[in-house]
Amino acid sequence: MRKFLLLSIISSLFSLVGCIDNSTNDAKVYLGGKIVNPNLRYIILSKDQELIDTLSLNNNNQFGEYLENITPGIYTIQHNPENQVVYLEPGDSIMVWVNTYDFDQSLNFSGRGSKESSFLLDLFLRNRANNDLVLNYYKIKPEDFEHISDSIHNQRLQEFEENTAKNDLSETFKKIARQSIDYEFYDLRERYTYLIKKYYPEFTKLIPDGFNDYRDSIDFDNELLQNYYVYTNTIDDYLRTRAIEFCLEKNLERDCFNVSNFNNIKRRATLIDSLSETPAIKNRFLDLLLSKAITMASNEEDLDKVIAFANSLDYSEIEEMNQLAKIQTGYFAGKSIADLTILDTDGNETTYGDIVEKKTIIYLWSANNIRRYLWQFRTIKNLQEKYPELDFIGVNLDIGQQNKWLRILNENNYALNNQYQLSRRNFGSNFATKYLYRLNFLDKNAVIVRGDIALSSSPEFESELVEFINQ
Template identity: 30%
Template sequence: MFALGGLVIACQEDSSTTSASAYLGGEIINPKDRTVYITTTDARAIDTLTLDDRNRFLYKFDSLVPGLYSFRLSAADGLEHQIVLVEPNDSIMLRLNTLEFDESLVYTGKGAKKNNYLINLFLESEQDDKKVLGFSQLSPKAFEAHVDSMKALKLKALKKFSSENTVSKRFINLIETNINYDYYLSKEVYPFVNYSSSERNIIKSLPESFYAYRTDIDYSIQNVRDYFPYYPFLKHHFENLALTEHFKTSNDSILNRKCLGYNLTRLKLIDSLVKNDDMKNQLLINTAIEFISDNKNVKDYDSLLVSFKAKSTDRYHTDYLNNIVASLKVLKPGNKLPKLYVYDIDNNTHTLNQLVKNKPTVMYFWRQSYLRHYQDSHKKIEELKVKYPEINFVALNINETSSQAWKDHLKQYKYPTKSEYLFVDPKKAKQDLAIYPINKVILLDNQGKIINAQTNMFSLHFEKQLLEALNQ
């Protein structure tokens, strides 16, 4: 789930603490646990609350800093969150059903109207994404006409709402910013989702004014990494800029995300344009991890790592990337897996290599907080088991929680437990096996030697890899 867009620094009239207070509370239908987290929008904790016997909570903001906050709780798809605009003297009550998190969310009380507007805009934007994908198959001018119209309708609706209700400049700026960056995002993704031609030809065909808004971009608005659409906009914007630069010095006609030169250009542009260190560092690490996840050529990793280290000021990110690169160098085809231990459902301990059992083996990963991936991956594996009975499929849980919580989760969703295992040391396992993203899969031969340490069961080529493993 994406958090709703909005930019605290740009949208606040005054970010200083006030003497006023405010309240945020509500009722949770079908709670998955008793805990509600109140945080800033960049996930810094403010307080942890416990639902009462009526599944309700209430939090008082003393000496309020007006702006956006987030409430987080366990829902059908794991830990979910949504944002709320809190201003002096608000008393905002929410009601939501965890089975339909965003769709069921409604507010009452003082401050409710503006927040119902925010959630409705968020839901509308999700629907608009599908429309934009359809429009993206049109010519640049026709596409631009459609997204211009969508933007104008949203601004008109905001003007009408503002004339009928008492709202702050903070709220108006917040919605305008959301609308603008959602519009910018649509323009930036156009070359990547138009399927009629190569990206080079699409970019060449764009009207000169297509990206005129780029002169208005603020690259360093603080505390917005988790907001939609600002961060997704920046991601696609730098992809777009880098591809345009890459085409100037290469004969490529299509986007190749595995290309080292293209990704080095992305890092360079982020470093030169983004001045806020937190935002820059997040864009840099995400770009680096994305490249490493896509590119299986270990020789390219060192060049990317050198560029990354010269630009990032985040020591944790640097150490993290160093560790992933070092791990992936060990996980080369032909090598065996590092010696890591797991528990089975009966609390017996095994090494990973003992799980191979003289069969080609697929090892896949999951965690409780990514419920949708857990369900999708297990469903896919059940289908593959039927088609490829000669292959051994092993599920590995990477949660750093108790073994009982793992067992309870398996029992709740009624999947077979015979091939389910829990890492004894999940933190070490995540580092040694470079488990990022969560949907990565490791494919081994019948002797436990690595065939591919970074494949994906949802890839179009995955079943071909299985067949090749069987024929070795």
């Protein structure tokens, strides 16, 4: 199928490729291609969260440009709200073809230097499949999962050796690919550890010696992989599990698995602050954790606690957290959001006051986080069936991305009633997406009753819903 698709790609890009200067220029990189069903008239190329270039689409939805001063490494191509990684080094001439209706599955790379990006894409697709694997296999005993994860790791390594034997790959890329395979393995083990501790604690006594020895190999200052999802997912999952393990060992709280609890967030933030000396890596995780703590704050006292903690860390974006804290004061318990505007699926502007008729749960989601929104909709569907006394309203945070929002709803057969999107706001979308993990419990007048709870499929979360219903 992919071979047939590749022929179509070559054909569709023939006219564009024919316009390219075929002379080799070892000092530059050519990046071009075509986007079918584009959301915007440009794509963004970045590295380590720094903008490299903006490439415009022509009338045929094609783009192409020579890039100078490219250092070998992983870059991100972004066409909001989608993004994917590409490997670039001087001398490359890479063509990209993608259909936004099925971004990751349709994405193909061709041209000189494309085999590296194709390798990373294949690893991404397999890694995404492993997300389902962990959810299917976490119920098995640790010894059995140890064999499964070892088998996956060894298979990846074997394929890597075969790939390097057949292709002339640079030393930088081989280092990236080899480390990526290891971090995929680390994350499989880390996620399994978390799941059994949460759902099958009796299995924790059966964990073989050395099962988590990989933790000693995690490099919290790996600048080569610092913005690569395999690496960042591993660190994120490690911080979560270690914070929970510490809580369980010390018997600190009634619910150690409440990852939205300020004490849990504080433990994870303190841990990354002590483990990483690389500002870009450290600040990435501190930003996520501190943003979550702020958006979960229910009153001025809680908010002051978070800001005081943020000031105690080696964190460079404290001013952004101060701005977010000012926004959060409008979302404390007891505040009304009745007058805030949102868009319905017909593109009409309405308000929360217009749509809230009884006790309501507002959940927030973004197209940029596929794994999360798929889980959110599955979880919400089950809750809707169990608690008809409540309305569950989904609000998409991707301001201005109406076509993508509606496409996701339609492609996944999600009901359009009770689905809305953010509209006008006096703060940017970069702040809006920081509210991804927050739920708003509203009374029938659209007044916030609680906003310090994150969505969960746990019995503890359902107890919170029952308590809300009975208030």
